[in-house]
Amino acid sequence: MATNSIPASPPEEAKPIESADLVIGILADLSPEAVTTMCQTLGTLPGSLRIAVLQNGDPVNPSPANRSATPQSSTVSFAPSLLAKPGGAGTAPLNMAAAYQSVFAAGEKLGSRACCILASRLESETGRSAYRLAEPLLNGELDLVVPRYARHRFEGLLNSSIVAPLMRALYGKRLSNPMGPDFGVSRRLVQRLVGRERTGRGAANGLHPLASLTPLALCENLHVAELHLGTRSYPPPDWTNTASLVAEILGPVFLDIERNAACWQRMRVSAAVPAIGEPVSVQSDTASLDTSRLVESFALANRELQEIWSLILPPSTLVELRKLSRLRSEEFQMPDDVWVRIVYDFALAHRLRPINRDHLLKSMTPLYLGWVASYAHDLERDNAVPPDQRLERLAGAFEAGKPYFVSRWRWPDRFNP
């Protein structure tokens, strides 16, 4: 195993790492400079910690500046071989799942007190992000640190229109990015996650750590906080090709909902979690969206997918969708409560499997595009509310609709309104 310690041990003196207080998994494509800065910052963590950094590719050579550490400084070593390579065979999410699992497995193996994963590129503070994720975990108070990114209005909408409000309504905590992907995780949570995957049927059955971490922590009543991490760099959204993404993201989320049914049906109100750091605002957010193609996709699906949707959605929702399909593009407006019921009905159908789950999720995509178009129209109005307030309203609709979901879940009779 190649190891590389900062600042004490040069690469040629590397020895296998046998234990670590903190494991950092770098899954993002970071520049060598960013990694160097990160390691330098990590080295300033107090308590003479042993820190193992897992990163694919060539380890970063320590710079001379790193060598002037105090005796209290921590030691940073590289252990890339412990990390599963995201570039291997299989689909991207499965690879990503394997990469997360390998970081957690390394954490278990090395007996670390915490694991941090950096999977996204941040527009600033990348160098300090690992430090900031790790610090609150190491004092033992927290079990999970999830990111809170400053976002442009059309970025991360699959998260903010489905995943975040759904998890908030179900699990009772208001988290902006419950699926990370940057996370700080305590040893206690890692052990529970690894233990659950060992005894359960785990990733082989579609469970994904990205989807499971936050619900697991919340259901186990562990301590969760949000960390303001600044602005994340998203790839430009490709609205014409979102079906696979919808299926890949929502599949594990819905599976986890099935698994945690006894937990989320207990949660009745949502509450905020402690926030660490200062919120960051995006500098300019004037992006606009051509919604005509999104509405066209919706209308086309309304003609083509009726048969599938009728297996999933109740008559009242189907009628609403028909009405929507008759609207002109610029008038298109999907009410939040309709959207919320659609999401809940798809989550339920995912459990009941009236059709193949992959087909089911893909058939949800045009509905999602319809909601995105509505959202875009909302933001463009003269008296438009800011995106955060708009999404907060949506989250409220998810909470208000939860009794509908619970009742459908408990008595999934198709003879319903």
Next chain:
Amino acid sequence: MAKLIGSAEDPLWYKDAIIYELHVRAFKDSNADGIGDFPGLIEKMDYLEDLGVTCLWLLPFFPSPLKDDGYDISDYMNVHPRYGTTDDFRAFLAAAHERDLQVIIELVVNHTSDQHPWFQAARRAPRDSPERNFYVWSDTEAKYKDARIIFSDAERSNWTWDPVAKQYYWHRFFSHQPDLNYDNPRVVEEVLKVMRYWLDMGVDGLRVDAIPYLVERDGTSCENLPETHEVIKKLRREIDAGYSSRLLLAEANQWPSDVRPYFGDGDQCHMAFHFPLMPRIYMGLRQEDRLPITDIIAQTPDIPSNCQWGLFLRNHDELTLEMVTNDERDYMYIAYSADPRMRINLGIRRRLAPLVDNNRRRIELLNSLLLSFPGTPILYYGDEIGMGDNIYLGDRNGVRTPMQWNADRNAGFSTAVPARLYSPVIMDPVWGYQAINVEAQQGDPSSLLNWMRNMIALRKLFRVFGRGTLKFLDPANRKVLAYLRQYEDETVLCIANLSRFAQPVDLDLAELEGMVPVEMLGYVEFPPIGRQPYRFTLASYSFLWLELQQRTQPAETKMDLAGQASLNAAAGWESIFDGASRQRLEALSLPEYLPKQRWFAGKSRQIKTTRLVDWAVFETSPAALLLLEVEFDSGPADLYLLPLGMSFGDAARELEQSAPGAIIAPVVAAKNSGVLHDAVFSDQTCLELLSLIENDSEFQARHGRIHGLRGSGFRKIQGHADPALTVKRGSAEQSNTSILYGDRFILKLLRRQEPGPNPDAEIGRYLTERVKFDRIPPFAGEIEYQPEADREPFVLGMLQGLVANEGDGWKWTIEELDRYFETCAPQRFPENINAELGDPLRFSELPTLATARDHVGIYLDSAATLGRRTAELHLALASPTDDPAFEPEPMSALDQQTLVADLREHASRVFEMLKEQLPLLPDEAVEMAAAVLSRRTRILDHFEALGPEPLRTRRIRIHGDYHLGQVLKVKTDFVILDFEGEPARPLAQRRVKQCPLKDVAGMLRSFSYAAYSALINFTTRHGGDMARTEPWARLWERSVASEFLRAYRETAHGADFLPPGIDDFRKLLDIFLVDKALYEVRYELNARPAWLRIPLLGIMSLEL
């Protein structure tokens, strides 16, 4: 040595399990030999997983001559070739575990088959040799003569002569099943080997067959002997030493008290069947009486916490009637087995569905009991689709026929020629596989199978069913079985109607007051539980499962902390009340927090900013008292009292769950994250406030001092109270905040602060300590804040004695009205009464209407009592005194003009407010608001009715905000509360002496308010016609008001605070009625626009 881990993570997995009992032979045949087998069972694992069961119990599948359905085993460590191989079993086990299904198999070790090699060796071995002693031998049949014969239909003795051994051998069951001899240590060792063999393979549990009969002793019944328990303990020790998450399940067909020892001290069997419950469930159903069920549960002893009862409706044997009396057995035979062929031994050999005449509702009812009684439910294969039986087959084979999978040949069970099947499938028109099969029911959304699947899934969501306590309720109607299950924070109320007809039931749920029942299948919220009996109406054979939930905060009180950065509390309170944290608290956190609090009076105004005026930090608890000035975009600033607390770790998380609305902001201190919250939610802080009063102590604020003042009645109220009084927070929504200390005190924290005496404390102290009026809670002390520079003190809180009561008058009245409407609404309103329902004062001078007496009932008496108490209060407040604050004063012309001017001014303001907010009102209130506004001139003119001449009356201190919510129901009487006056008015106004008819008007409006809000609730809930029911509301209101007025006037007759003539009395009363209704309008506009309709309706109904 490391323990072998079982497939279940939780060692108590069996408590939450749903067990499915099946026979491999009967489930699915994979090789067309007519006999079910393991590969066939594996084929059907998806079905079992989909059904939702969590554990499979397999009947014996070992090599056997099969003279007793496999309970005559000839090789314990193998699989009968008919069912497959050991590898097939391993594959089945893996498939089950892959689906998170546990597996229980049989440990039939009381006896073996007479074909077992041990027996064959024993009969040939010399007498008293170890081999011979594997079994129990005797030269005579006289030994153990006190033991009963269990299979009395087939056996005449427990001894059978063996011509080879030339001795009798002992057998408690069939003669081909010789009993093993547990006095021989080698037998125990061999049994342990068998056990280890299967447990090593991964089996999760062992059902120990015929467990009471392991050891025999002369002069006993040879059942349940201490030596038998020693054997079981050995088995258990072996399991505990070498394995984790495994189970021993005792089959002991005994009374519960006799089964109890099989649990030992949690060191024998983990589970045992509850045999006597089964026949009593059927008996209760047939007799439509819960008694047989509650009786047997009452006879069931507690068991160790790691143990569990196994419950079942039916199994592979007969419905055993051993554990019933002779009369009960006769009844059961007649009720459930008309054809003698249905009977065997001491029982009935029928399946569930035929037993209840294939009535779907009865099947569902019985399953609802099975799934909600304390224990682990065990389903018998085929009962989930309502399979029938075949009473023409011998022994108990009629309930062991092949599983009915579909309508194909042999019910889809096997592709063998029908004659080859181990048993004929059921083929009659009602029960046959063409009619009843899995495939058909899977395709039928309303099938029993789908119902069972949903119910199983529902049960699995709630651990309370498997782990919770049971408490039967005792309603008068014995056809209804009602019980509470409770486990940790889960409480479930189960109600079952055992009758074939609809039944009403009133349940006493007072101890759960305030909880909200939520029907669990459809997640439907029911009205909250009150102190009065809770009424249910149950359809025939229906059942309800209701989860009792704490009432959630209304949506608007939920805190939105998302996006709020944490306040820094690194240096304790100083860092909160200073610098950036203070700025954030004043500018962001508090302006967001305050409008969501019920006690905050400025909801209709926009907060501009808040300012911390003064604060005092407690010495011994992490809390502070804060005086907070709130500035609005318009109007004067207000001052509020806000006790602040900081909680971290678990305490903070608990608060987030239990009272999210109390949280003001996240805080961090020394890397601990926590929350800043209302300190009323800290018991420690609440006790500190009490101690402040008790000790007359004081502490320093930044700009003043806070001190406690103990009232003269404190010690008497305190009595010899336990010093650790439990703290509770009052649940009623009101303008202040109440803290309850055990059953002794209530501290009212006054949220909105004004300098000067607080009228509630002032009147409370006066009535308690000076006039000795005892229909109020006794005054016990107060907390004052004395600012610097000799400014007027502020009263922060008042302590009173707690009065045992049945709830406040409002709640009690609403409950009474609910019942009133339930009874009256379906009835046609008597037409001849309408004309008589005019002015209540006039009405009070007439005899009470018979219709009112009949329907309103005892509430009329209560209204009269309340009228008397109100008059007595006024008489007490009008007592001669030298205290200028209480001395009665004559009503002068100026007073009267001022009064009229004030009332007109108030009315004008309310009309303006209503007009401004008209576009924002809820739809249902808009029309009525417009109608009220159209009467504006008439209403304003009405105030002039008093005229310029002063009325001959006196002004006294009055209650000032008198309504049903301000009285407590104490048995058949009332206690009057809260002399604070209308919270919206300035303090000086609230202390002014006034005409006591204002209180009278307040109570009359409250009766009206109650009648109409109950009417709206009733018609909303029942979808009734409001116009049709409204006359009943009017009848109630007018009758109650007139009783109240009659008693008031009689009691206060001659008092100089009342106008002597009826006309003046009426004039004064009318203007106060209008004023009160307008006050209500203003209040609802600010706080609850959805309720606005009620005072508007009240104004419209006034005869102006």
